[in-house]
Amino acid sequence: MNNFSYIKKIGFHVLLGLAIYAVSFLSKVYLFAICVYFANQILTAKPSQKPVQVLLACAYVVGSEVFIRMTGGNFLYEASKYLVILFVFMGLFTTRLPSQPIGYIMYLFLLLPGIIVAGLNSSPGSNLRTDIAFNLSGPVCLGIVALFCYKRKISFQNLNKVLLYMALPLVSMTIYLFFYTPDVRATVTGTGSNFAASGGFGPNQVSTVLGLGMFVLTARFFMLSPNLFLKIISGVLLAAMSFRGVVTFSRGGILTALFMIAAYLFFYFRKVNIKAKFRITRLVVIFTALALSVWLISSLQTGGLIENRYANRDALGREKEDVTTGRSDLISFEFNEFLNNPVFGVGVGKIKILREQKEGLLAASHNEVSRILAEHGLFGVFAFSILLLAPMLFRFKNKNNVFFYSFYLFWFLTVNHSAMRIAAPAFVYGLCLLDVRFKSKRVNKSPATKLVKNTGNS
Numbered sequence: 001m002n003n004f005s006y007i008k009k010i011g012f013h014v015l016l017g018l019a020i021y022a023v024s025f026l027s028k029v030y031l032f033a034i035c036v037y038f039a040n041q042i043l044t045a046k047p048s049q050k051p052v053q054v055l056l057a058c059a060y061v062v063g064s065e066v067f068i069r070m071t072g073g074n075f076l077y078e079a080s081k082y083l084v085i086l087f088v089f090m091g092l093f094t095t096r097l098p099s100q101p102i103g104y105i106m107y108l109f110l111l112l113p114g115i116i117v118a119g120l121n122s123s124p125g126s127n128l129r130t131d132i133a134f135n136l137s138g139p140v141c142l143g144i145v146a147l148f149c150y151k152r153k154i155s156f157q158n159l160n161k162v163l164l165y166m167a168l169p170l171v172s173m174t175i176y177l178f179f180y181t182p183d184v185r186a187t188v189t190g191t192g193s194n195f196a197a198s199g200g201f202g203p204n205q206v207s208t209v210l211g212l213g214m215f216v217l218t219a220r221f222f223m224l225s226p227n228l229f230l231k232i233i234s235g236v237l238l239a240a241m242s243f244r245g246v247v248t249f250s251r252g253g254i255l256t257a258l259f260m261i262a263a264y265l266f267f268y269f270r271k272v273n274i275k276a277k278f279r280i281t282r283l284v285v286i287f288t289a290l291a292l293s294v295w296l297i298s299s300l301q302t303g304g305l306i307e308n309r310y311a312n313r314d315a316l317g318r319e320k321e322d323v324t325t326g327r328s329d330l331i332s333f334e335f336n337e338f339l340n341n342p343v344f345g346v347g348v349g350k351i352k353i354l355r356e357q358k359e360g361l362l363a364a365s366h367n368e369v370s371r372i373l374a375e376h377g378l379f380g381v382f383a384f385s386i387l388l389l390a391p392m393l394f395r396f397k398n399k400n401n402v403f404f405y406s407f408y409l410f411w412f413l414t415v416n417h418s419a420m421r422i423a424a425p426a427f428v429y430g431l432c433l434l435d436v437r438f439k440s441k442r443v444n445k446s447p448a449t450k451l452v453k454n455t456g457n458s
Contacts, residue, residue, distance in 0.1 A: 003230060006164075010233065013168045017175030020071050027073030034064060035083065042090050052158050054091035054148065058084045059162045062427045064169035066209045067176065070201040081137040081423045088148045098435070101150040103390045108143040110383040111136060111348075114376040118347030131349025135375065138368075138420025142387070145430035151394070153435045159403070160224060162431070163216045170213035171237060173199070173206075177244045184247045184301045191309040194249040204366075204418050207253030210245035212424055214238060214257040215406060219264060222283055235286075239294050246298040249309050252417035259413060260406040268402055327366045327417070333359065334370035338377065345377030368415035388412075391432040400436040407432045 020026045038057035045053040065080035076082065115132060122128050154162075180199050181187055187196035193203035217238040225231040245254050269280050298306050305315060312320050333355055337346055346354060351374045356362045365371035372380035391408055401407075411429040420426060 003227075006230075007233070009164075009168055010171060010237070013171040014175050017172035018179070020067075020172070021176050021179045024071055027068055027071035028075075030064070031068050031073045031075070031079070034061060038087060039090070042087060042094075047095065050091055050095050051148075051152055052154065052162075054087050054095075055154070055158075055162045056165045057087040058145070058427050059166040060169060061087070062423050063166040063209070063213075064172075065422055065424070066201065066205045067169050067173035070173070070199040070206070071176070078133055078137045081141045081426070084141055084423050084427060085144050088144050091148055092144075097147070097150075098153065099151040101147050103386050104143050104146040104150065107146075107383050107386045108140065110379045110386075111139060111143075111376065113344055113379050114348045117344045118349055118375075121347050121350060128349075131352075135349045135371070138423070138426055139372070139383075141423055142420070142426035142429055145427055146390075146433060149430035149433040151398075151433065151435050153437055156436055156438050159401075159431075159434065159436055160219075163219065163403075167213045167216040167220075170209060170216075170241060174210070174213075174237075174241050174244050177206075178240070185303065188247075188249075188302045188305055190315045191305050191313065192249065194247060197244075198248045198250070202421075203248040203250035204252060205422055207245050207248045207250035208256070208414055208418055208422065209253070209424060210241050210248070211253035211255075211257030211260075212410065212428070213241045214245060214254075215260040215264070215410070217241060218261050218287070219403070221287065222265070222268065222280060235290055239290055242291070242294045243298055246294065246306060247302060249302075249306065251310060252414070256410060256413040256417070259409050263405040263409055264403060267405060271402075330355075330363060330365060331367050331370045334365060334367070334374035338370070338373040338380075341374075341377055343377045345373070345375045345380060348375050351375055365419050366417060368419045371419060387429070391429070394433055398435055400438070401432070401434060402436075404432055 016030070020030065038053075038060065042050060042053045042057060061080050061083045068074055068080070069077070074080075115136070118131065119128060177197070177199050181197050184197050187194055195201070195203060197203075198206040217234055221231060221234040221238060225234045242254075245257070265280070265284070269277060272280065295306075308315065308317060314320055334351055337351060337354060351365060351371060352362070365374075369384060372384050374380075376383060391404075395404055407428050411425045411432070414425040418425075
């Protein structure tokens with residue numbers, strides 16, 4: 001992708017954010033356009049290009065998911081997960097799998113007993129289909145994406161294009177948020193998650209995807225901005241997205257982004273040549289100054305309350321007892337239910353109902369690990385073990401993906417603070433499993449490819 005094409009795409013998505021803010025109905029048109037455009041791209045692509053088109057389609061859906069939910073564009077709440085599954089199936093039926101992903105086939109089968117248990121324990125007031133769709137759409141989406149991505153070859157340039165497609169809708173969402181809440185100071189009343197600064201939507205989900213966008217823009221800032229103009233564009237977008245992420249007052253997505261960025265910079269710096277190390281060091285200084293500026297502006301805009309939030313203090317500066325904001329109680333209850341039902345679990349979607357019956361608290365799980373154990377029992381232990389270990393085993397044999405640990409951390413940290421409410425952790429997990437290749441020809445080689453080509457031993 002040349003620089004002019006990149007700038008055009010950014011410009012279009014800036015205007016898109018403005019348009020949807022002005023006319024909210026356009027959000028539904030936007031989702032419909034995504035479906036039609038990317039389905040056509042996959043169907044009309046050459047066989048050799050279909051896998052890339054599938055990944056681009058899924059990346060764009062993942063990037064737009066929260067924005068479309070926020071603006072009321074979804075025809076179904078889990079529409080984005082279903083779209084990712086649909087696009088991946090289009091790829092699975094039209095391309096060959098590069099390897100037999102036996103582990104992930106087993107993972108999908110291990111989810112089935114939980115459905116049977118849920119059916120057997122179904123109560124008259126519950127909606128089994130809805131419970132299964134809400135709780136299993138994410139895990140099933142992950143399994144299907146993993147089947148498609150496992151050991152699939154992709155060029156480093158195309159991987160960066162996939163990441164860009166994930167970030168483009170987040171540019172639109174960032175613009176929308178600035179217009180939705182131009183004066184952040186007026187919305188801050190305490191140190192709790194700020195729905196008003198999150199477009200009126202869930203701060204946790206907004207923070208999570210903005211954090212993912214922060215990582216993508218950071219990678220572009222260091223790798224794919226060869227001139228000052230592009231660095232300024234990446235820096236401005238990064239600062240804007242970071243600010244909107246911080247003022248959601250939801251810490252999970254931002255802290256996850258920082259871990260991703262740290263992992264990326266560590267492995268990137270470790271393997272490039274001396275000249276590149278000096279260049280990266282200079283950029284780190286600029287990047288740090290940018291980050292401090294964003295934090296200072298955020299602190300001023302929130303009257304210092306954002307500092308209390310990250311220090312686990314209330315609006316008066318008193319330390320809160322529970323740094324997890326109630327999540328530890330949810331996890332404790334789910335582990336107890338696992339111990340009470342260690343073999344088959346309580347069944348898909350049943351942990352929320354049991355919590356209401358036993359504790360009078362109607363709350364969905366925020367932690368995918370404890371949820372899968374409680375609802376799937378021993379089968380859940382095996383299923384999660386596959387997810388945890390398979391990428392690391394793949395990494396031992398294939399060390400070309402400089403983003404591997406960032407992707408892996410995003411999946412693991414996100415499912416531990418936000419479960420799988422959105423498709424992002426499922427898709428990004430799949431990116432861990434790609435076999436990243438670097439072109440050997442000297443012509444048209446991007447600066448990023450030159451610098452990262454030697455990361456094979458990281």
